[in-house]
Amino acid sequence: MSLVSSLTDIWNRFQGELFPKLATEVGELHTKHRRLVAVLDMVGVEGFVGVRGGGSGRPVEDRAALARAFIAKAVWDFPTTRDLMDRIACDPVLRRLCGWSRVGAIPSEATFSRAFGEFARSRLPERMHEAVIRTAFEETIVGHVSRDSTAIEAREKPEPKATDETVERNPGRPRKGEAKRPTRLQRQLRMDRTAMIDELPTDPAVGSKKNAKGFVETWRGYKLHVDTADSGVPISCLLTSASLHDSQAAIPLATLSTERVTYLYELMDAAYDAEEIGWHSYLSGHVPIIDVNTRRDRHWKKERAREARARRCAGHRDPQRVRYNERSTVERVNSRIKDSYGGRHVRVRGHHKVFCHLMFGVLALTVDQLMRLTL
Numbered sequence: 624m625s626l627v628s629s630l631t632d633i634w635n636r637f638q639g640e641l642f643p644k645l646a647t648e649v650g651e652l653h654t655k656h657r658r659l660v661a662v663l664d665m666v667g668v669e670g671f672v673g674v675r676g677g678g679s680g681r682p683v684e685d686r687a688a689l690a691r692a693f694i695a696k697a698v699w700d701f702p703t704t705r706d707l708m709d710r711i712a713c714d715p716v717l718r719r720l721c722g723w724s725r726v727g728a729i730p731s732e733a734t735f736s737r738a739f740g741e742f743a744r745s746r747l748p749e750r751m752h753e754a755v756i757r758t759a760f761e762e763t764i765v766g767h768v769s770r771d772s773t774a775i776e777a778r779e780k781p782e783p784k785a786t787d788e789t790v791e792r793n794p795g796r797p798r799k800g801e802a803k804r805p806t807r808l809q810r811q812l813r814m815d816r817t818a819m820i821d822e823l824p825t826d827p828a829v830g831s832k833k834n835a836k837g838f839v840e841t842w843r844g845y846k847l848h849v850d851t852a853d854s855g856v857p858i859s860c861l862l863t864s865a866s867l868h869d870s871q872a873a874i875p876l877a878t879l880s881t882e883r884v885t886y887l888y889e890l891m892d893a894a895y896d897a898e899e900i901g902w903h904s905y906l907s908g909h910v911p912i913i914d915v916n917t918r919r920d921r922h923w924k925k926e927r928a929r930e931a932r933a934r935r936c937a938g939h940r941d942p943q944r945v946r947y948n949e950r951s952t953v954e955r956v957n958s959r960i961k962d963s964y965g966g967r968h969v970r971v972r973g974h975h976k977v978f979c980h981l982m983f984g985v986l987a988l989t990v991d992q993l994m995r996l997t998l
Contacts, residue, residue: 753859
């Protein structure tokens, strides 16, 4: 069964059975209530956090209910946990969907904070997102995966630069007979996925990037790297320091995506124009389509522009260029993460907590985009 057909069956079940039954139990479901129900049904939160059990001492707050609440925070795009709690208190339908029958049962803000720390350490939203992707694309071949990064501003100061005694100095030109020190991309070709990800810097830093209008933007915090399928569904994500160049996260991200879905092409802009990235793509069974980086060579840049004009005059359309133009899908996903799913409301500190906050939003976006494929 194709992806769209299976998703259509799920949506028909929502419309015909699940939503009417829920409406009789908890009340009228509005648009965002329905989105939350779709996410909770596809994810199955209880299978990842378990249910509250008995034991001695004070009972622990239901972690499944708290996880559902944080998913609701991403769906409603609440800036703070306090806003989430206020909405749960005054919205009986949302409160029942999360798992609390009365206002007095809602945990304190400190309990929400402790539970969020547990979810961040256990990588809960990452595991839920991976399960959704593997299930949705189990019998589907993705045409192409688009790769890009986006700036994530955080309320953290960059780590102070190391002193002269602790800085690892560049050894310079190797002596005669000595081997040249391999770059990170060269090392990644011989490393496994876990080692590659662990080697990437994750401390908050100052980053800069040229926007679509050609102006350089600077921010303080992190950089979210995203692989997006041609259907607009985010396949895998990594969070690194803002100062890390996009190319350094390409191979680990491609390895993650290869483990989750089967796809044919990889679309990347000129920032990923490196020989090692192309080789890794070919060795993984994919076809890389990477925009050429002219390395500030003005003559080469003029030659490419002249060749492009000649092709347009001759009516020639390069099939790879036609496919490359579909790379804007990942830019729309990055925009939705920041505008509608909490990417601009990072109030937590630390790499694990920031990534956990973002992945709750990515999880909600993923299910929403899957449901859009049925329309």
